[in-house]
Amino acid sequence: MPSARRSLAWDTRQVRTRKARRCLPGSPANCIPIFRLRFTARRGALWVRHAPVQPIASVRRVWVIEPRVSEPSLAPDAGKDAVLLLSGGIDSAALASLVRPAWALVVDYGQRPAVAEVRAARAIAGHLGIRIAQLTVDLASVGSGLLLRESPPDSSADEDGSGRTFANVPSPSPEWWPLRNQLLCTLAAAWALGRTSKDGAPLRQVLTATVQSDGARHVDGTLAFYDALDCVTRMQEGGIAVRAPAIHLSAVELVTVSGADEGLLGWTHSCHRSESPCAACPGCWKREQVLMDLKMLSH
């Protein structure tokens, strides 16, 4: 609703100058018209009580979403003000090599291969000379799929007495973890607040290495998802953008354009279930196929 945002900004200035600060006939007691959205003008003003009203500056900062400064980029300097979520897999290793983020962030959120992912991410960051940080946040209680356990529980089992059964939880793919990308991007955005690059520039972006095929497996791998998440994250304090600059590329295309070689990709880890490749999960299958397509692996 761009017109609504523009109107709110306009009316905020009106409130600031006190031109609209008056009570109208028939308004609730102890109220002032904080804003009158243009598109609702025919239906009258919106009224907000004095007490819970935030300072006008805060209202404007929270509600007005600035247009994108730039489109997601794969340029070599695209990561200079960014923290990249580095899982230790092929896609994030290639993106790190391509855009050289100011920071890499690896998250242990309770996934079974966490130890291997952290080890791989640290090796990749070290190889590329990128600063890396680690977050440990236990999300296992809201997890699901191969990343959490070997096989789903009995479909009717209510494990914690909450009324939640496996039969009632959607499962679009074996490795699906509810809201995982949203959770990880939100953690990275919170981590980025107040932090800077080596040059002292504030971090402004969270980058993820989502590629084209991810959208076919989960909603949170689609461009629509990242556009929405970018919007809701940028409207909050810090104005941190969330971007998936490789989302139009296949994994092979991303690796090819990045120039990542075997010396880098050899550090990667993609298995969903263990610290050693199981060769029998979607993560292992994808890694094997990508390396074969790149002629870095043969049967």
Ligand SMILES: [Zn+2]
């Ligand atoms: Zn595996």
